[in-house]
Amino acid sequence: MPTEFTVRGSHSAFQPPERGTAQVTLAFQGPALQPVYDRVAGDLQAVQASVQELHDPANGPVTWWATQHVRTWAERPWNQDGRQLPLVHHASVGVQVKFRDFARLTTWVGRLVDAAEGFRLDGVVWSLTEAHRLELERTVRTRAVQDAVRRAQEYADALGLGPVRPVAVADAGMLGPGISPMGGGGGGSYLRMAAKDAGGSVELELSPEDIEVTAEVDARFVVV
Template identity: 75%
Template sequence: MPTELTVRGSHTAFQRPERGTVHVTLSLQGPKPQPVYDRVVADLEAVTASVKQLHDPERGPVTWWSTKHVRTWAERPWNQDGKQLPLVHHAAVGVEVKFRDFAALGRWVSQHVAVTPGFTLDGVVWALTAANRQDLERAVRTRAVQDAARRAQEYADALGLGTVRPVAVADAGMLGNGLHAAGGSGPAPYLRMAAAKEGGGSTELELAPEDIEVSAQVDARFVAE
């Protein structure tokens, strides 16, 4: 009677990112709504003008960008003595800019941190291009299957059995038999969000791209005589 072996194979690869998407918020506040709104709109026009000078979908350094709608709201804050203060008016707008040239990304951010009031860098999402992401994903899945086959054969060899033969392969957790689905709470594959670090009062920002980690797990069932 053949012996059944169920194993989980895995593989992880790392690759340098190819794109960095800057997430920026332009926001100001003040006692009157119109001046706050007008200043944020003016800052937005200045920021988008600088982006348009760099934008080229094929060659970069900016390959894509977008802006949100300007939001306005007001609040009446409280001081430490429990007294309600006059209204404070706010205006804010989000901007996203995708760079393929990371040196240009750093220069652009540093420029606006220095001269644009209310410019806040929320973070940078490092990513791969769609084509290379698919290639890397395919390679990692292949290596995960190969790892499962190696594990199964090692078990068979330890039991003095012959060559194993695959009978089922599935994403992790789909074969049952007490194996739990793979999961995690980390960033999505192919994307990493990294906040900029500002040091020593300088406008030079540390924007070091992090390697993209791509992992795959598969469950496989083999039989050996």
């Protein structure tokens, strides 16, 4: 019976992000519904106007954006003595804006933080373009298979056997029972907001980490 080798190959590549999608919420609250709704709707119009003047799908700085519908609700909060307080009305709406120019993203967010009281930046999602991501995934998968071949051949060489040939290749964890899947890591990022001066204006520092693309394969080989 031929000697069989089952190995896991992996490879990772890191690329700076090419797009940053700002996740924004506009929210306001008060004792009456209409003023709260009008405030959020007015802030939304201002945000939409600021995005439209930057929107150019081909060249940016904004390549895509979307808004949700304004959401309203009400609640009766309780104070620390267990007494129910008057009704409080809320209104909020989410906005997503994708930038290819990160300097303009920083400027846009900083301007709206100062201009819109209800503006909140929930985070920034960093990404590659679709074409570049697919190209990078193909490269990483190829390198992962090559890594599996190298590992199998090293085992065979250590045993004094000949060249190996593949008999099965699969995504990690799918080759057979008893082989546990291993998850790949993801690129992280963070956005820090720090007070610039006592006047309350805000300075944004965008510090995206490189995006990690990882592939893992399981492969089975036998000696030729």
